[in-house]
Amino acid sequence: MRHGDKINNLGRTASHRAAMLSNMTSQLIMHKRIVTTLAKAKALRKYAEPLINKGKENTTHQRRVVFSYLQDKEAVTELFGPIAEKIGGRPGGYTRIIKLGIRQGDNAERAMIELVDFNEIYGKGKGEVKEAAKKTRRSRSTSKKADSTEAAAPEAPAAE
Template sequence: MRHNKSGRKLNRNSSHRSAMFKNMARAVLIHETIRTTEAKAKELRGVVDGLITLALKNDLSARRQAYKVLGNHQLVKRLFDEVGPRYTGGNGGYTRIVKLSQPRVGDSAPMVIFELTKLAEQGAEVTAPKAEPKTEAAPAE
């Protein structure tokens, strides 16, 4: 019987699953939005929400626990300094799953976009300068 065994297996063994979710959590913190299957996204939600909850605690123990998942000091710093403070004063609702209309081509798996609800401000990114309209020179007489 399968009592008290939560979570999807996703046709992987436990070490492969944990490594996959660590990699996906890193990708979400770097890019803030990723494209994946619906089943993986629903399982990933618990991992990423747990990391953001740790970032809201903001103590040494929480940083060490986040490092166990992320394995990168720069990502832990970004999680605690940039991503975590966006969610202060809220209870949950850190991630969003948006279903895509087209399934994956190879196996028809339902695809989703997994993203953080509060994305980085768009004004912070460097934008390319707009091209100025060309003025025609007056013909010489």
């Protein structure tokens, strides 16, 4: 029976799994997105999100705690620097998993896991573009009406 056994072992020993998740988290922090299998992405989310949450509080203790998991100075610096600035106001949900289909060789489900605030396609950047486009359309329609009324007014006195 599997009472209380929620961890996905991913077919690895505990030490191999810990090393793999540590390396994948470091790469996720450095590159902002990685492509892996769906099962690994789901396991990585549970491993990485608490560490990213610790990045909000920039203290020596939190840096040491995160370094004990990652063993990568550059990743820790990146996490407590630019990543912490972007995720400061977010209460959680720092990663997004997007399914990519199956892998040709072994039919494994592939997925891309990425940091939510570092994607320009989804999120804030896209909404601003739509609002700017709407403003442009409105201004064109009002300017056309204004141009037509201005053009009609001078022509009437000239005809008389």
